[in-house]
Structures are given as C-alpha cells and as structure tokens.
Amino acid sequence: MTTGYSGKIELPWDFYVSGFADINIADKEGPTWGYGEVVFGKPFGKDSRYKVEVGAGLKSKGSGEINPRKDLRLIAGINF
Numbered sequence: 001m002t003t004g005y006s007g008k009i010e011l012p013w014d015f016y017v018s019g020f021a022d023i024n025i026a027d028k029e030g031p032t033w034g035y036g037e038v039v040f041g042k043p044f045g046k047d048s049r050y051k052v053e054v055g056a057g058l059k060s061k062g063s064g065e066i067n068p069r070k071d072l073r074l075i076a077g078i079n080f
Contacts, residue, residue, distance in 0.1 A: 002023065002034065003022070003023055004036075006020035007019065013042075014043060015040070015041070015042050016042070017040050021035065021036025021068075022034040027063055029063045032060060032065060032066065033058065033059075033066055038056055039055030039075065040054050041054070041055075048079075052075070053076075053077070054073075054074055054075070055073055056071060057070075
C-alpha cells in the first residue's frame with residue numbers, strides 16, 4: 001500500500017514552492033520512501049512561458065528507510 005502527497009504554494013512576486021512524494025507504508029521492513037520532488041521556482045517572460053527552478057529529487061535509500069536521499073538540481077523550462 002502506498003500513500004503520498006502533492007501540492008503547490010503560490011508566493012509573493014510570482015515565486016512558488018511545489019512538491020510530491022510517495023511512501024510505501026506496507027513494506028515488510030517498515031515504511032519506505034519511494035520517490036518525490038520539491039522545487040522552488042519562478043516563471044518569467046511573456047505569459048510566464050519560461051521558468052527557472054531549484055529543486056531536489058527525493059530518492060529511496062532502500063527498504064525500511066523513510067529518510068530520502070537528496071539529489072539537488074537546477075531546472076530551466078519552457079511551456080509550449
């Protein structure tokens with residue numbers, strides 16, 4: 001059985017924080033982190049077409065581990 005969360009918070013000056021994750025609560029060795037991401041970003045340009053984000057991939061360390069391994073990243077994107 002897996003449970004999870006997702007959400008986004010809009011901040012002043014068009015900044016935002018968003019994230020999601022899933023946790024396997026039925027693992028034989030205890031609750032186990034699956035995968036997740038958390039980002040802090042800002043859209044810019046005409047119609048907020050572009051975005052820049054700083055974030056982290058939150059990856060599993062193995063069965064029975066609830067504390068994720070952090071994989072930091074810088075993200076640039078464009079909406080088509």
